[in-house]
Amino acid sequence: MFYDDPRNHGLKFSPFKALVAPRPIAWVSSQDPDGNLNLAPYSFFNAVADSPPMIMFAPNNPRMGGGRKDTLTNIEATNQFVVNLCQADLMHQMNTSSAHVDPNVDEFELAGLAPAPSINVKPPRIKEALAALECEFMFRTRLPSSHPKVENNVVFGKVVGVYIDDSIIDDGMVQMDKYRPLARLGYMDYTIVENVFAIDRPDHDLADYDKSGKK
Numbered sequence: 001m002f003y004d005d006p007r008n009h010g011l012k013f014s015p016f017k018a019l020v021a022p023r024p025i026a027w028v029s030s031q032d033p034d035g036n037l038n039l040a041p042y043s044f045f046n047a048v049a050d051s052p053p054m055i056m057f058a059p060n061n062p063r064m065g066g067g068r069k070d071t072l073t074n075i076e077a078t079n080q081f082v083v084n085l086c087q088a089d090l091m092h093q094m095n096t097s098s099a100h101v102d103p104n105v106d107e108f109e110l111a112g113l114a115p116a117p118s119i120n121v122k123p124p125r126i127k128e129a130l131a132a133l134e135c136e137f138m139f140r141t142r143l144p145s146s147h148p149k150v151e152n153n154v155v156f157g158k159v160v161g162v163y164i165d166d167s168i169i170d171d172g173m174v175q176m177d178k179y180r181p182l183a184r185l186g187y188m189d190y191t192i193v194e195n196v197f198a199i200d201r202p203d204h205d206l207a208d209y210d211k212s213g214k215k
Contacts, residue, residue, distance in 0.1 A: 027085065
């Protein structure tokens with residue numbers, strides 16, 4: 001099949017997010033200028049640079065007919081946020097925190113999670129999360145939207161602090177079998193990163209060859 005109009009794919013549900021998968025989950029904690037906390041997950045998220053480390057996530061809200069999420073409002077007001085990484089055993093708390101609730105509702109409390117102090121930013125991280133990225137807000141990019149009531153945004157942040165629970169570090173490396181991060185698929189589907197294998201890049205072997213291609 002082929003389609004070029006996202007409204008006319010002919011399937012039961014749009015397959016776009018099922019194809020671009022798996023996607024890591026940015027479980028973003030932020031706070032407003034008065035210190036009120038907000039916590040929400042976003043699956044349009046990834047790392048975009050390493051030196052310095054930078055991330056992006058997209059705080060969009062198409063299901064509720066548009067408008068900004070509290071996360072974006074808080075970040076633009078305070079210039080700080082934390083990206084908590086969600087492991088498998090926190091999947092239900094993450095899902096609970098995705099509920100659309102009033103701005104005065106504390107999603108930490110709603111999901112039964114504890115805030116833990118950050119080091120370089122004011123918003124707390126999730127105490128139960130095995131990893132978290134403390135971020136400074138860089139800028140927001142407004143993207144085109146095909147729905148008049150939906151605002152599409154991409155937030156870019158610079159990572160200024162990294163928390164990793166010692167329990168998932170072994171031999172100086174993060175061990176995925178202990179970390180087990182949760183990732184988003186399409187529809188209402190998720191996956192857990194458990195099957196891990198390594199593939200060396202071809203240029204790892206170039207030092208063993210001369211310019212003629214012979215050893």
